[in-house]
Amino acid sequence: MAIYTAIIAAIDRRPHGPVDPETAAPILTRSEQVRTWTYSRHIKVSPPAISELIDRHLMKGLLQEIIRTTGRENIVSNELLAYAQDNHEQSLFRMVMPPELLDEHFPPGFRSVEHDAVTHVHAAVRRQLKQVRHKLRNVLMTGIVPNGKPSLPNIPNIKNLSRLVWRHLFPIHEQSSNAIVDREVGGLLRIRIAYLRLATLVNYYAVGSRHISQWHQIDTRLRAHRALTNNFTNHWHRLLCAKDATLFGHEPALVDLDPTLITVPTVAEVNARIADTNAA
Incomplete structure (x- = not known):
């Protein structure tokens, strides 16, 4: 609910009617949009990025939850060949990023291998998988x-x-x-x-x-x-x-x-x- 409140409040703060180019807030660059794309429950959005966030349906599900869920599913998969070796094709790291999830849930630029997007996503994925492995270790x-x-x-x-x-x-x-x-x-x-x-x-x-x-x-x-x-x-x-x-x-x-x-x-x-x- 807090996420939607933040979006609505930000939308309300956007200027209505003509905007003076001299005083308008600068449009975020592609890399800046990627850096503002966060996966925590306290999502921070800036007005220039709101329309893209809504268009890409970020609010339909938190990416961190998707990563953790697919991580838990795949950590016991017969197809899994590496738990922590990220560069293996059948590693847990690769298996939580199947193609069908990329377009809908991952930020701009990730599929096209833009540096900022890839760095940001990979760091987020590693954080979530570290948590998945640690919790499984506790059970073991x-x-x-x-x-x-x-x-x-x-x-x-x-x-x-x-x-x-x-x-x-x-x-x-x-x-x-x-x-x-x-x-x-x-x-x-x-x-x-x-x-x-x-x-x-x-x-x-x-x-x-x-x-x-x-x-x-x-x-x-x-x-x-x-x-x-x-x-x-x-x-x-x-x-x-x-x-x-x-x-x-x-x-x-x-x-x-x-x-x-x-x-x-x-x-x-x-x-x-x-x-x-x-x-x-």
Whole structure:
């Protein structure tokens, strides 16, 4: 409501009737219009830019909400190959800016790659995706890091963690039954969530990694694995599930968790498992 009030007030302040060219406010340049294009709930508009803002339907939806929503949807997509590596074609950064959204919701000049527009939009997208990743990290750390509640819950097993993640990413399912959520999650996503938790905890407990993003570490590992065979990936998945079940299957309290056992299966461990399977 405040947004519309600001627009109406600004329109009312515009001169009615002939305007003296000598005293008229200067028209905003293209780059200035781009810089005034903001994504917060406290949108600031200047009179010369109002007509363009209205024409492009900015007020139909806040771009930051669109970015966060598409970010939450795509962060569990099977098509996603990079969580934080912006220059990857199938990165989260690229996937929240599909062509169908650009013309309607993004500011002037972005599609035509004008420097100011691109810089402004990319900075806004990165801010929102950082928030999306951080909130997902908080869910993955359930039972490990205090979340503001009076007592720390036990660490959930993978089925319960997957439900927490899905309901967090898709609020429409907050009241859905566990059976419905389980069908939506599926086996492959459950494996991915198990990996994300293990990788996040490895980063959390490693003293040397405190200032390194776990998302960059995750991207590095996934990029290396894409060069390996499907057979390797299948065995890696089985080791991930076994490790997750051993650590969290009984939903331990944090005090009962041994951080030294929290590891992600290595290439050597996977190859050893493959060799054992072939020898059997």
